[in-house]
């Protein structure tokens with residue numbers, strides 16, 4: 001029997017890439033599974049999902065604007081329109097199950113599915129549940145989570161501790177450090193920092209790195225710098241005098257290469273970044289984005305910091321501390337090894353398959 005699955009959600013990489021990992025795992029277990037993605041029109045998923053080989057429909061939905069509440073004036077109308085669109089998708093596609101990966105884009109689709117008694121499964125990436133998932137969790141059949149203590153947000157009997165699904169090209173990467181460094185045009189004999197600000201880039205990490213570029217080159221250290229789109233040109237111009245040591249990208253499509261090349265990673269504390277870092281076992285300095293809903297990135301990062309599986313710098317202290325922390329870590333082999341060992345113990349490389357089995361289990 002062919003299974004039909006809708007995967008809904010998106011907005012940023014932290015929702016899209018786990019969704020793609022689940023889709024790939026479903027296909028691995030049941031190759032004829034018919035999968036349709038539903039995201040938000042104009043968002044990153046509309047590009048990344050087709051690149052991964054899956055069809056997607058975009059709803060005209062936007063998130064609640066926290067910084068300017070007057071910009072939310074059209075929100076009720078957009079929700080109403082998206083609910084109607086979602087209803088049409090359900091009628092046409094007739095899914096057996098709808099999977100929600102979070103973000104406002106998942107709301108209309110799961111809401112309609114629940115209204116129509118179509119089973120739903122939620123995959124919550126963070127240690128602090130998002131509002132959308134909390135509402136949808138009440139009627140979901142199963143809720144796959146990555147952190148302990150999620151019964152604060154969801155009915156305990158629905159929770160399944162699966163970890164976050166990491167893409168196969170990262171869990172099963174065969175690239176060597178040497179090849180990865182060569183890919184970025186970097187030397188195999190120098191220490192390398194990989195700085196990454198989540199899927200959209202991080203202003204504070206970017207601004208923290210700017211004054212360090214000269215020192216990085218002088219110390220003969222290398223930097224792979226993911227800036228996000230808005231800061232890319234500024235960073236590229238600033239790094240131009242140090243081109244042999246510093247490579248700048250707005251977005252990195254080969255994250256497995258970047259992780260492999262790195263001795264130390266400076267990263268936002270998005271849930272997927274963390275899941276990936278646990279799998280690739282890298283010493284990491286977290287700079288949580290303090291304005292994520294309910295400050296969940298700090299909560300994500302502290303979960304690892306408390307286990308001595310990562311270091312942390314507050315967003316407003318990056319400028320004053322980043323240089324010291326990163327250069328000291330690169331000189332402290334014992335600390336690097338301790339962080340590597342501890343973060344490695346938290347990896348869940350099979351989460352994608354475990355979740356896919358739960359999805360198919362709902363249908364059976």
Ligand SMILES: CC(=O)N[C@H]1[C@@H](OP(=O)(O)OP(=O)(O)OC[C@H]2O[C@@H](n3ccc(=O)[nH]c3=O)[C@H](O)[C@@H]2O)O[C@H](CO)[C@@H](O)[C@@H]1O
Pocket residue numbers: 012013014015017018102125126196197198199200226250251252253255268269270271272273274276289292293296297
């Ligand atoms: C500002 C904000 O609210 N961010 C949230 C968003 O983060 P964001 O989208 O930044 O998510 P994550 O850090 O969790 O994941 C980023 C994903 O993008 C990929 N990647 C990133 C950069 C790049 O150049 N190339 C690339 O492929 C990473 O490999 C990873 O798979 O969703 C996460 C998961 O719900 C949350 O934990 C984050 O708090």
